[in-house]
Amino acid sequence: GAVVSQHPSRVICKSGTSVKIECRSLDFQATTMFWYRQFPKKSLMLMATSNEGSKATYEQGVEKDKFLINHASLTLSTLTVTSAHPEDSSFYICSARAGTPQSTDTQYFGPGTRLTVL
Amino acid sequence: AQSVTQLGSHVSVSEGALVLLRCNYSSSVPPYLFWYVQYPNQGLQLLLKYTSAATLVKGINGFEAEFKKSETSFHLTKPSAHMSDAAEYFCAVTLLSGGYNKLIFGAGTRLAVHP
Numbered sequence: 716g717a718v719v720s721q722h723p724s725r726v727i728c729k730s731g732t733s734v735k736i737e738c739r740s741l742d743f744q745a746t747t748m749f750w751y752r753q754f755p756k757k758s759l760m761l762m763a764t765s766n767e768g769s770k771a772t773y774e775q776g777v778e779k780d781k782f783l784i785n786h787a788s789l790t791l792s793t794l795t796v797t798s799a800h801p802e803d804s805s806f807y808i809c810s811a812r813a814g815t816p817q818s819t820d821t822q823y824f825g826p827g828t829r830l831t832v833l
Numbered sequence: 834a835q836s837v838t839q840l841g842s843h844v845s846v847s848e849g850a851l852v853l854l855r856c857n858y859s860s861s862v863p864p865y866l867f868w869y870v871q872y873p874n875q876g877l878q879l880l881l882k883y884t885s886a887a888t889l890v891k892g893i894n895g896f897e898a899e900f901k902k903s904e905t906s907f908h909l910t911k912p913s914a915h916m917s918d919a920a921e922y923f924c925a926v927t928l929l930s931g932g933y934n935k936l937i938f939g940a941g942t943r944l945a946v947h948p
Contacts, residue, residue: 719876747933758923758938759877764931772931808876816933819865819884824876 721825738809745811748792835928839939852911856924865927
């Protein structure tokens with residue numbers, strides 16, 4: 716299957732700082748990328764969806780000014796957690812898919828990034 | 834709206850025993866259904882997907898799932914469990930919202946395999 720990478724795999728930061736997480740599709744063009752958040756022993760919660768070159772669409776309840784998403788190319792999306800606080804600590808997982816926004820093609824998932832805010 | 838319900842947050846089986854993980858869906862349109870597996874501290878890996886081509890779908894690692902419209906179910910099975918199958922399993926359905934087709938996940942089922 717297609718490969719999606721995330722960097723870093725783990726990050727620890729101080730409260731009030733910003734953290735950037737990168738998501739890359741290594742062997743296909745990801746026209747659509749998704750960012751999820753997963754709490755311990757819980758399911759994945761979709762945060763936002765982005766199309767290459769367009770603004771991200773955020774799910775209800777997700778602060779777009781806090782979770783900045785950039786999808787500048789067909790292989791790279793970034794999630795920046797701004798002014799991070801301990802409650803932002805979580806496992807963040809990206810996913811990428813080829814095709815149109817309405818495509819039902821397979822979504823490929825990155826390995827996740829564990830964010831800990833002290 | 835589309836959704837999935839996974840019955841049983843924890844399932845425990847013996848090595849070599851049948852694995853059955855339950856998923857029921859709700860959809861107003863013909864659904865696309867998926868099963869993903871997640872190993873500790875890792876992302877999700879696709880096991881199999883149903884796209885209406887065939888009701889019995891075979892996936893990786895010996896898993897398969899059967900789409901039953903009459904029961905609105907898409908249960909995941911494996912004839913003989915291995916220790917390496919211990920993981921979290923998620924059922925998902927696609928939802929068209931805001932111009933995008935998105936995956937909506939169930940709560941997950943943690944599979945434990947004991948000797």
